[in-house]
Amino acid sequence: MNGTSARGGFTRQVLADHVYDELMGSLVDGRLEAGAPLNIDALSRELEVSQTPIREALARLEATGLVRRLALKGYRVAPLFTPEDLAHLTDARLLIEPENAFLACQRMTDALVAELRRSIDDLREPTGPSFADFRAYWEADERFHGLIAEATGNPFLLAAYRSLGGQVQRFRLFAGLGVTDAEHAIAEHTAVLDAFVARDPVAARAAMAAHIGAVRLRSMQETREREGADD
Known part of the structure; x- marks a missing residue:
């Protein structure tokens, strides 16, 4: 063969x-x-x-x-995520990802900063209503968080991050609409990056926690709006 x-x-x-x-x-x-x-x-x-x-x-x-x-x-x-599902997912992310940011910031390199900045730049590309249109955005978002998880140097934290596969579920909310929170995500990712540039692990942890908390609120609102539209 x-x-x-x-x-x-x-x-x-x-x-x-x-x-x-x-x-x-x-x-x-x-x-x-x-x-x-x-x-x-x-x-x-x-x-x-x-x-x-x-x-x-x-x-x-x-x-x-x-x-x-x-x-x-x-x-x-699989069914669309309910508000409870999204809450459970973000609860898990809040336990893992701020610590990832703290540890990765301690091990920060110029190469990591350049890659993180590139992933944020890729979020600025225009998107449309279908997954083919916003797939590059999703991949850039995933790349940002994945780079930080890899930079912790802790294989168990990396495995824990990768197990949160349900993150793509949130993007089902954008079907037919396109990405609705790009400006927020860019600003929040930039805040994490700024903490890395400043070599401030505590600020990196806080910025990541603030980002995930904001994603949670936006996702809950998007889910409720979609459920209301389906009634």
Whole structure:
């Protein structure tokens, strides 16, 4: 075996990534409705691939919280986060990420500051209503927080951060609207960066906590507004 698929000569990894991207877009945009079953045979036919990349993509998506695997029932699209779900997620983030910022700031390097600044610049790119339009924004937001988690030098904190896959769930609230809080996020990320530049770990911790607290309030409001629109 040469590691390529029958579909366009893609390598298996490229094909798996393509399927993952396609399914994630459908999930975030709401083209696959909450609670709907995800039939592997049907998805294989629709995307014109074998079942293997479908299974691999669904396993990866389960870690994001976008799909759920039920015993004897297979995969289903996860429901949208409720206000309680968002509260639980941000409670977890508030325990982990301010400490990440504190520790990473203590180990700050010019290279880290440059990468953090670049991720903030990428948040300034215009976005549209579909996931394809705001995916780059989501990736820049994830990159900012991930860089800080990696810079702690603590593999357990990094693993704890990466386990918070439910963060992408919040971006389902932007489907059909586009990112609605970019200006706030840019300002809050910049406050964290400023603390890094000042080599002030205490200020970095406080800025990260303030950012996550503000995200929590905005997410709660967005969820309530969407629930009201669906009534």
